[in-house]
Amino acid sequence: MMAAMSTGGGEPGSQAESRTSRSPQAMLERRYARLGLLLIAPSIVVFSAVIIYPLLAAIYLSLFELYTPTLEGGFVGLSNYRELLARGEFWVSLRNTLVWTAGTLSLQIVFGIGMALMLHQNVWFRSLARSLILFPYFVSTVVAVLVWRWLFNDLYGILNHLLVEARLIDMPIDYLGAMPNAMISIILVGAWKYFPFVVIAVLARLQTIPDVLYEAARIDGAGPIARFFDVTLPQLREVLLVIVLLRAIWDFKEFDLIFLLTGGGPVISTQTLSLLVYKEAFALNQMGMGAAYGVVMMAIMLVFMIFYIRQARKGDSS
Amino acid sequence: MQNTHDIGPTRSRRALLKALVAAAALGSLPRQALSRSAELRWWTPQGAPAQLDAYRYQIAAFEAVNAGVSVVLEPLSDESYATQLAAAFSSGQVPDVVTHLPSFSVQSYYARGLVEPFNDVIEAVGPGDYYPGANNVFRAADGNYVATGIGNSAVNILWLRTDMMERAGLERPPITWDEFRAALTKLHGRGIYGTALPYGRNSATSLVFIGFIHGAGGQVFTPDLQVAIDSEETRNALEYYREIRDFSPRGATNYSWGDCLTAFVSGATATGLYTGRVLANVRDQNPRLADHITCALWPRLSRDIPPWTFNDFPSVFVPAQSRHKGLAKRLAAFLFEPEGYIRQLHAAPGHVLPVLRSIGEDRRYRDNDIIRKYRDEVNLMAEAAAGGYNLGYESNAHRANEKAGEIIASGVIADMVQRVVLNRENVDAVLSRTARAIEEVMKG
Numbered sequence: 144m145m146a147a148m149s150t151g152g153g154e155p156g157s158q159a160e161s162r163t164s165r166s167p168q169a170m171l172e173r174r175y176a177r178l179g180l181l182l183i184a185p186s187i188v189v190f191s192a193v194i195i196y197p198l199l200a201a202i203y204l205s206l207f208e209l210y211t212p213t214l215e216g217g218f219v220g221l222s223n224y225r226e227l228l229a230r231g232e233f234w235v236s237l238r239n240t241l242v243w244t245a246g247t248l249s250l251q252i253v254f255g256i257g258m259a260l261m262l263h264q265n266v267w268f269r270s271l272a273r274s275l276i277l278f279p280y281f282v283s284t285v286v287a288v289l290v291w292r293w294l295f296n297d298l299y300g301i302l303n304h305l306l307v308e309a310r311l312i313d314m315p316i317d318y319l320g321a322m323p324n325a326m327i328s329i330i331l332v333g334a335w336k337y338f339p340f341v342v343i344a345v346l347a348r349l350q351t352i353p354d355v356l357y358e359a360a361r362i363d364g365a366g367p368i369a370r371f372f373d374v375t376l377p378q379l380r381e382v383l384l385v386i387v388l389l390r391a392i393w394d395f396k397e398f399d400l401i402f403l404l405t406g407g408g409p410v411i412s413t414q415t416l417s418l419l420v421y422k423e424a425f426a427l428n429q430m431g432m433g434a435a436y437g438v439v440m441m442a443i444m445l446v447f448m449i450f451y452i453r454q455a456r457k458g459d460s461s
Numbered sequence: 462m463q464n465t466h467d468i469g470p471t472r473s474r475r476a477l478l479k480a481l482v483a484a485a486a487l488g489s490l491p492r493q494a495l496s497r498s499a500e501l502r503w504w505t506p507q508g509a510p511a512q513l514d515a516y517r518y519q520i521a522a523f524e525a526v527n528a529g530v531s532v533v534l535e536p537l538s539d540e541s542y543a544t545q546l547a548a549a550f551s552s553g554q555v556p557d558v559v560t561h562l563p564s565f566s567v568q569s570y571y572a573r574g575l576v577e578p579f580n581d582v583i584e585a586v587g588p589g590d591y592y593p594g595a596n597n598v599f600r601a602a603d604g605n606y607v608a609t610g611i612g613n614s615a616v617n618i619l620w621l622r623t624d625m626m627e628r629a630g631l632e633r634p635p636i637t638w639d640e641f642r643a644a645l646t647k648l649h650g651r652g653i654y655g656t657a658l659p660y661g662r663n664s665a666t667s668l669v670f671i672g673f674i675h676g677a678g679g680q681v682f683t684p685d686l687q688v689a690i691d692s693e694e695t696r697n698a699l700e701y702y703r704e705i706r707d708f709s710p711r712g713a714t715n716y717s718w719g720d721c722l723t724a725f726v727s728g729a730t731a732t733g734l735y736t737g738r739v740l741a742n743v744r745d746q747n748p749r750l751a752d753h754i755t756c757a758l759w760p761r762l763s764r765d766i767p768p769w770t771f772n773d774f775p776s777v778f779v780p781a782q783s784r785h786k787g788l789a790k791r792l793a794a795f796l797f798e799p800e801g802y803i804r805q806l807h808a809a810p811g812h813v814l815p816v817l818r819s820i821g822e823d824r825r826y827r828d829n830d831i832i833r834k835y836r837d838e839v840n841l842m843a844e845a846a847a848g849g850y851n852l853g854y855e856s857n858a859h860r861a862n863e864k865a866g867e868i869i870a871s872g873v874i875a876d877m878v879q880r881v882v883l884n885r886e887n888v889d890a891v892l893s894r895t896a897r898a899i900e901e902v903m904k905g
Binding site: 210211213214215295297298314315316317318319320321325405406407408409410411421422424425426427428429430 | 660710
């Protein structure tokens with residue numbers, strides 16, 4: 144009917160347009176466009192259900208004072224945000240989160256690149272070693288934490304036992320109950336647990352670096368260290384950008400490992416923002432305040448990520 | 462006879478599609494619409510293998526006398542039940558029966574309308590059979606009972622190594638704090654720690670320390686629930702808890718219940734604090750200690766102060782959103798049937814103590830190797846637990862405190878202990894801050 148109306152318009156231009164729009168090429172394109180929309184629709188629906196809806200729901204919940212088990216309560220506007228920003232506990236937890244994220248991420252990158260370089264060499268049992276290195280990453284966090292708690296134990300833990308036997312210490316070290324030991328311990332366990340991710344990604348990239356680059360560097364007289372900094376590291380730049388981005392996000396919101404190792408203690412010395420969200424939402428049953436912390440966490444991450452990506456792009460362009 | 466499942470070549474695709482839609486719609490109906498059967502979900506944080514076996518026995522017996530009813534047992538952990546229940550309540554997907562949660566948690570849920578009154582279950586079990594006052598802790602402000610005790614538990618019991626006491630010249634268990642400190646001084650050394658108390662940032666530290674406040678003659682709340690923690694008694698308790706810190710292992714700064722238990726059972730400490738689970742663990746894990754342990758009430762500041770035993774009053778209750786309340790209550794009452802109940806108690810002898818007099822005196826209950834061997838200890842714990850208290854019910858004069866669960870979960874009391882003992886912060890400042898934090902939770 145629309146086509147009939149347009150042909151009756153009498154204008155030569157619109158007639159030409161109509162002919163063009165009815166041409167087999169245009170109809171095919173429209174059909175492709177519809178098919179494209181149809182094909183992308185499931186992804187949009189899933190994305191909306193698992194990302195957009197929870198995000199909007201979290202922002203919405205953060206404007207209420209809600210009792211978690213019943214989700215009953217009243218609208219309080221931005222007062223949850225005002226209250227959390229006024230709390231010292233928030234700033235301490237933010238500082239802890241940043242220390243934990245920076246500490247564990249740095250170690251993961253250093254250990255990960257080191258191990259990937261080693262596994263890239265023609266060493267004995269390379270295939271077996273490459274498989275075994277993934278073990279910490281695949282093992283469940285609960286199991287990993289139980290094993291580490293056992294190792295750290297002051298009464299029957301092997302670490303203290305060896306140190307005492309070697310006469311390096313007189314009394315067992317309190318790894319998880321005193322500062323700064325507790326923060327150092329969770330950073331080390333986090334690095335141990337997650338560095339295999341860096342190994343996998345870096346190793347994959349190392350295998351695609353052309354040998355001619357290394358040969359050229361050798362001809363120019365570059366030693367192993369110079370080859371690493373002048374050839375390998377620049378080639379790893381892009382993959383490291385992605386690794387740092389992903390691992391920073393995951394480490395920033397890490398919950399289970401820290402909760403199970405120290406519970407945030409001593410006092411709140413290892414309490415990160417994720418633990419604070421949990422405490423508000425499920426220990427104190429204040430879902431609104433918990434959601435407000437969650438939204439603030441997301442905002443902080445967003446700011447950091449935008450800054451990080453901009454810096455990385457600046458580096459690329461220069 | 463026509464085969465309705467046969468889709469021959471004459472059937473169209475549309476017919477097949479209709480059949481699929483119809484089948485999907487039927488599948489989405491509640492099970493009860495299809496048949497008269499019902500499935501009950503039972504949640505419990507007490508999941509030791511022997512206890513689970515006992516529960517399964519009770520389930521099989523219940524299913525045998527209730528045709529068409531099945532019961533699914535879903536163990537939780539002590540640390541996660543609050544989270545899981547919060548999610549269950551908010552989603553409406555609740556269990557039908559919940560057991561072994563502390564009384565103060567149930568009071569908190571009842572106050573929000575999430576728990577079914579339990580008067581009829583108590584009537585079915587037989588109110589006259591309970592030990593005197595056993596259900597007082599479950600009485601709500603409206604006069605209803607919110608749950609009933611499925612067991613009693615004397616938590617802050619002092620466990621002692623008799624062989625070490627003998628070597629140290631100690632003739633009897635300490636009664637006062639001074640005697641306890643003197644005993645620890647004698648017992649500590651040569652690779653053995655005096656005791657193992659929790660100093661971690663966890664509920665164990667909070668709950669144990671509340672016992673110390675009462676041991677000093679203080680209280681966290683007044684009977685009408687005004688915050689009373691900022692007191693001379695709490696100061697004394699904090700200072701004493703700090704004084705005896707060095708008698709515990711260094712890692713006690715991260716200890717919770719399990720660590721305290723293991724430290725004593727493994728023989729690393731001369732004394733310990735735990736429930737009667739010590740008995741079964743010593744028998745199973747370190748039998749060489751079996752003839753050298755005994756227990757006593759936890760010492761207090763002076764003999765004038767009455768002992769205060771912490772009993773978490775493990776409960777059984779039915780969520781108000783249960784779709785099978787009648788059946789759930791029938792199951793709750795059935796859990797007290799002597800044969801199954803005794804099996805349940807024998808799964809952790811001395812740890813969960815009976816709430817019914819008839820069971821406590823039952824020959825079948827008494828006929829257990831641990832209960833026979835440690836008769837005096839079990840009797841002491843049973844008596845102490847029956848007269849026990851917790852933060853939701855600090856004394857007979859106190860109103861039920863619906864916020865007790867949240868105060869424990871908030872960690873403010875453990876924080877207070879850690880600030881004073883580990884960080885050596887000013888006691889007055891910490892106490893004042895803790896009182897304010899508790900008031901905030903009470904208001905929330």
